[in-house]
Amino acid sequence: MGTRLPMLLLCVTVALGAAAPSAVEARRSATVRRVVRGKGKTGRCRKLFRACVLAAAMLATPGMAKAQVPQDVNNVCSIFREQPAFYEGAVASEKKWGVPVGTQLSIIRHESGFDKHARPPPKKVLGVSIPFTHQSTAYGYPQALDGTWERYKRETGRSGAKRTDPKDATDFVGWYVDMTSRELGISKNDAYKQYLAYHVGQSGYRAGDYNSGHEASARRVRATAAQYQQQYDSCAAELAKPKPTMLQSLGNTLGGLWKRATGGGN
Template sequence: MNRFALLPLVLALGACVGSATPPRNVENACAIIEERPYYLSAMQATEANWGVPVAVQMATIYHESSFVSNARTPRRYALGVIPAGRQSSAFGYSQALDGTWDEYRNDTGRRFARRTDISDATDFMGWYMNRSRERNGIALTDARNQYLAYHEGHRGYSRGTYRNKAWLMRVADRVEARAALYDRQLASCTATQG
């Protein structure tokens, strides 16, 4: 087969894996899934496997990475100008930390999972949020507390470390509101799709 004939196939597969640019309208769940239908497929698979609603996944991704597949935390600078690494190892759609990502891959047997792949990122979120349910009793539909546990870690959440972080409490409230908004939007657009 001609190597140029493979180019469209490679480009199509690459589009399904991840995109460094977010969808054009991340404020509207229907617009997101219309532009990137494979996002919905990935999130529906996670919901079927782990029980985490699509809207909760979408709201978490919105606040973690703004749907940018290769998102990273900001760089730190010593003396304001000397690069001193990143704030953390958080990376990808889910902003999973290196150690937590490795734990997920070992626990699930998904050795080749990548944080820049929407299917892997949402599956990670389902796995992590299920652990939050098991360890801290947080309902999978509770976007606010799931986000707090996602941000603070299971031990941090159980110790209530988020209570001293007013900014984080505000973000968690916004995640809850966004999940509710996305849920309403998804109900209307999926109903019209059949």
């Protein structure tokens, strides 16, 4: 929880303190002018209290208190420590689909930059961007098109899957790479060709419908995939260790305080 609970308590204290009348005010006669002034003050206090509650709620809600994009996108171990859902999803996807963790995360990074609400640029007419339009329906971490995402949900039975969910995104990438491997014969370890097929589509890859820009992007994906995989191999054992639950952490903290208060438990 960190500073979240103290901040909430401080906000409540300040708001209530501001709302409480002083002894002098309590003794004053309730003239119309003072009544109006009191109402104004009460309104301000309510706004202050609501603002404090909203701030505390944001701090208490995962993903709101911190940026959605990982702080260090160049280090997959750092990404996994900061956002465990990516770690859990990538490991599960590798086990299910046989797609390396490094390849999964590299595709997501170069498709969306780990921005859960990423969308393609707006459409343009005569060089002018048209508001509320996009060049395609690609969305979320994996930048999956609407039609492809619906197919993924049907074929995997994950009807509630969301493109903004790290676990669903990594599972989707694994599913797509596995399908590409079966349909086009591309190795799941070949991040370069897999990304070309991922970005232009399997039919586009089969028809050779990609250019030098796509090839340059695929080379970057391949380099990042190798980097991520090497990093992951160095921290996989650490990340696999079971993490204590919140209740266990609280128990450990209270146990430490008790030992301190009783002189080490002697």
